[in-house]
Amino acid sequence: MPDTAEWLPLWQSAARARAEGRVSQALQLYAATIAADPPSSQPFVEAGALAAELSSNLAGVDELYAEHCEHMRLGDDDCPARALHRRFVEENQVSAVLHLLRGVDISPDAAGAHRALAEALERMGNLDLALVHCRHAARLEPESHDHAVAVGRLLEAQGRLDRAVIHYRALAARWPGDPEIRARLIRAGGRDDSEPAMGSPDGASLQGSSADRGADSQGTDYLAILARTAAAFPPQDYPDGWRRELVTAATRMAEEFPDDGAAHLAKGYALLGIGELAQARDCFATASLFGEPSGPATSLSGRVQSALADARCWLLDPTTWPQQTGPVAPIEESSLKLAHARALRHAGDMRGALRLCDAAVANYFVRHTPLSYERYKQYKIVAHVGRYYAIPDHVREFKIIDGVVCRQSSIEQYARFRIARRVVDMIRSFMGHRGAMLRPLLRSLRRLRLWLYAVPGVKVASSMDALLADIDRSSDRTAVEPLAREG
Numbered sequence: 065m066p067d068t069a070e071w072l073p074l075w076q077s078a079a080r081a082r083a084e085g086r087v088s089q090a091l092q093l094y095a096a097t098i099a100a101d102p103p104s105s106q107p108f109v110e111a112g113a114l115a116a117e118l119s120s121n122l123a124g125v126d127e128l129y130a131e132h133c134e135h136m137r138l139g140d141d142d143c144p145a146r147a148l149h150r151r152f153v154e155e156n157q158v159s160a161v162l163h164l165l166r167g168v169d170i171s172p173d174a175a176g177a178h179r180a181l182a183e184a185l186e187r188m189g190n191l192d193l194a195l196v197h198c199r200h201a202a203r204l205e206p207e208s209h210d211h212a213v214a215v216g217r218l219l220e221a222q223g224r225l226d227r228a229v230i231h232y233r234a235l236a237a238r239w240p241g242d243p244e245i246r247a248r249l250i251r252a253g254g255r256d257d258s259e260p261a262m263g264s265p266d267g268a269s270l271q272g273s274s275a276d277r278g279a280d281s282q283g284t285d286y287l288a289i290l291a292r293t294a295a296a297f298p299p300q301d302y303p304d305g306w307r308r309e310l311v312t313a314a315t316r317m318a319e320e321f322p323d324d325g326a327a328h329l330a331k332g333y334a335l336l337g338i339g340e341l342a343q344a345r346d347c348f349a350t351a352s353l354f355g356e357p358s359g360p361a362t363s364l365s366g367r368v369q370s371a372l373a374d375a376r377c378w379l380l381d382p383t384t385w386p387q388q389t390g391p392v393a394p395i396e397e398s399s400l401k402l403a404h405a406r407a408l409r410h411a412g413d414m415r416g417a418l419r420l421c422d423a424a425v426a427n428y429f430v431r432h433t434p435l436s437y438e439r440y441k442q443y444k445i446v447a448h449v450g451r452y453y454a455i456p457d458h459v460r461e462f463k464i465i466d467g468v469v470c471r472q473s474s475i476e477q478y479a480r481f482r483i484a485r486r487v488v489d490m491i492r493s494f495m496g497h498r499g500a501m502l503r504p505l506l507r508s509l510r511r512l513r514l515w516l517y518a519v520p521g522v523k524v525a526s527s528m529d530a531l532l533a534d535i536d537r538s539s540d541r542t543a544v545e546p547l548a549r550e551g
Contacts, residue, residue: 071100075107082114090114098163105171109180112163116184119156123187125149160184168197175204179211182218191222209239216248228252243290244367251294251301284326285368287314291333292371299337310334318347325354326368329375341382348375349407352400379403398424440532441539443523452531454523462519470517 078093094111102108129146133139141147164181171177178201185194195218202211212235219228232249239245291310299307314331321327332347355372373395380399401424408417438445443454448464455462455469463470523538525531 071097071102071107074100075102075110078107079110082110087114087118091118098166103170105167105174105177108163108167108170109174109177112160112167112184113180115156115160115163116180116187119153119160120187122149122153122156126153157184157188161188173204175201175208175211178204179214182214186218186221191218194218195222209242212238213244213248216245216252220248220252225252241286243286244293247290247293250303250306251297284317284321284324284330287317287330288326288333288368288371291330291337292374295333295337299339307334307337311338323354325351325372328354329368329372332375333371336378345379345382346407346410348379349403350411352376352379353404353407356404376400441535443535445528445531450526452525452528454525454531454535455519456521459519467524468517469519469522471519 074093074097078090078097081087081090081093091114094107094114097107098111126146126149129143129149133143133146161181161184164177164184167177168174168181178197182194182196182198182201185191185197195215198211198214198218202208202215205211216228216231216235219225219231229249229252232245232252235245236242236249287310291314294302294307294310311331311334314327314334318324318327318331328347329351332344332351335341335344335347351372352375355369376395380396380403401420405417405420405424408414408420439457440454442457444457444459446453446455446464449467451467453464453469459469459471461471523531523534525534
């Protein structure tokens with residue numbers, strides 16, 4: 065059996081690097097861990113999941129290469145970078161499958177390992193073997209809704225819609241009123257004509273109102289998940305009029321509960337399903353605003369939170385279509401705040417839009433310059449614009465304006481007050497040839513204003529040594545004067 069001391073530290077370092085986003089280092093550490101042949105399946109599963117995630121994230125780069133080659137009229141053989149990229153992605157996919165197979169071999173009862181292997185095989189196009197491992201995961205964890213729906217999704221991907229309908233009907237019996245199962249059942253062609261066109265979890269129409277807030281939240285969550293599931297498929301995959309009916313129900317729900325983020329999320333996905341991109345963007349921005357900590361107190365379930373994350377990704381990059389599987393792309397907070405600001409501006413809340421714009425660009429500006437100082441005897445030594453200031457220690461807040469240390473107060477801003485140019489021109493024209501006297505007068509007034517707010521007892525010098533010598537001389541005089549008074 066391999067020595068634990070050989071692989072355990074490597075595995076821990078690899079997991080730490082992966083959590084911190086150091087992907088290249090994590091890949092190297094996982095490779096070293098697996099080379100030590102650990103008896104645990106977890107390192108193999110983590111290494112396989114990382115390789116599968118990396119290949120999935122890089123798959124979109126091939127589309128950029130394709131656009132570039134088409135624009136430059138290059139063939140596949142004329143673009144070595146594209147071939148190198150494809151080979152790297154394929155090697156990662158194979159590596160992910162091999163690692164996960166080893167993890168399943170060590171722990172055959174680990175449902176998570178079987179499910180990860182099924183997803184890796186699906187990305188490689190091996191749907192038959194993926195379905196085998198996905199079903200095995202569902203048998204190991206029969207209470208898992210995610211595993212069960214994944215089995216039906218693979219049946220759909222294989223084109224076995226009749227088997228998918230049977231599977232989804234069985235799931236509908238286990239999870240009555242589940243919106244994702246119902247949306248997939250309708251898409252597979254198994255809709256029952258006796259069902260209401262657009263129903264809530266208990267079969268009641270979602271277009272009605274309810275006094276129970278819990279029932280309202282349940283209804284909006286139901287519509288959001290239903291619309292999110294349907295948005296991942298082309299419009300022709302659903303019966304005629306069904307999507308329009310979904311838009312009508314979601315619109316009425318959003319009007320009835322304007323402070324419910326899930327209602328706006330449902331409306332956005334319903335509009336996205338029929339190609340109304342501009343209106344969907346506004347709904348997603350509103351739902352995203354409500355999902356912020358400062359938004360209205362709206363509780364979102366786990367699956368609705370996932371739908372909100374997908375909506376935010378689409379809001380920042382409308383070229384992406386909601387995906388059925390795969391990790392959610394990271395959200396850039398500044399861009400999201402700007403999207404929220406645009407939504408508030410369209411709604412007429414200009415103050416809120418300005419606040420969000422300010423927060424969005426805050427990381428790009430230095431708002432408060434850090435001021436550091438050293439203590440020497442009873443003074444704070446501060447360096448500012450090539451000069452050194454000794455400020456009495458009892459002064460806690462201050463500003464340096466034009467070389468003068470001023471008290472920090474609500475009126476110190478007037479020390480920076482400048483007379484408007486048109487006023488100066490008017491005074492000069494009035495004074496005629498005596499206008500040359502105006503500039504010294506203005507300087508005198510400015511010095512007077514600064515003097516009114518100046519902190520007393522400040523020492524200024526052009527070098528640190530000169531300032532410390534001045535402090536030492538004043539300290540010596542302070543120490544001698546009491547003795548002279550006593551004599």
